Amino acid sequence: MEFTSLVDTSLDLSFRPRPVLEKVPKQEVQSDFTGLSRERENMGVKNEAGDLLEELNRVSSENKKLTEMLTVVCENYNALRNQMMEYMSTQNGVAEDSSAGSRKRKAESIFNPVNNNNNNNNNMDVVHGRSSESSSSDEESCCKKLREEHIKAKVTIVSMKTDASDTSLIVKDGYQWRKYGQKVTRDNPCPRAYFRCSFAPGCPVKKKVQRSIEDQSIVVATYEGEHNHPQTSKPESGASTNTSTASRLNVTTIAGTTTSLPCSTTLNSSGPTITLDLTAPKTVEKGDMKMNHSTTSPTGANSIRTTTTTTTTGGEYQNRPEFQQFLIEQMATSLTKDPSFKAALAAAISGKILQHNNQTGRW
DNA sequence: CGTGTTTGACCGGCGC
């Protein structure tokens, strides 16, 4: 299921004309191009300020409404997903599970960036494999084990585009990680690094980091489990062992080129896979969305794309203010990317200018 | 000297 079907970040220009947008430029035009007296100019400035305030209030309320809508959509989505998971678990409890044996091998394919970023349906199937392969009629213990694993294990996949020359398998986030192993896997010549959360002794969270075989500038990190402690620190540059779960990923993106959708989500049995394209043309550098990179590449290769798959409800991070702000920014990006929007905007502006010129006989 | 990383050895699951 495409997330874009739930939260469409593209806006219909034919939907609701924007009177204020027409109003404000008018004021600006008056103040800029007419030879009014100073008093009138001051009046115009005041009016303009008032209009701007009005515009600000209107946008804020609109923003609020959109956020509420998004919340409702996410809630509905989570409810639907839970229902589907319940249905699938009951179905799988009856059905013969022929794939349980190949869990490990299947899980490997999550390191395929194509699956992560473009073919999320496959990815969902893969990660869902964990939850759907939960039972066998013969092996109750195995069934129980897998079910417990399903409940306990929270799998989060984060794919991050980094500088190709950066050979370190480091994903910066607010947690402390200790590397305990490295292995070259069969289907990927790039070594896979194994990390454990080292902040709390009993923290069960593990992390696997491996470069993508398709694009070695992409690092795929898989987080397993949930932290039983708060985030240790803010992400920092030079904190080589700091990594984070996707929901806490703080990002600074440098302009990059990508063709993926700004924001899309697919549904699988274990949870939503959200591909957030943080390589949008505009650098996102606001508040919590900031990550300090010690190495800044002129190629802009530090842009980050996150793909998260979690067995918990997607609302956990969808409800986070950072996520919502990010969604809003993605909507704005979607707008600015939309050529039809640009054309309509240009037409509206030029039309206004022409109209004004006709009225005043100036230009 | 304490902490983190590296890396070869080991273990357990799975397919044949």
Add this chain to the structure above:
DNA sequence: GCGCCGGTCAAACACG
């Protein structure tokens, strides 16, 4: 039973 494979362990090593 054997080999393959992913995951983990732990001694050696590096670094501040």
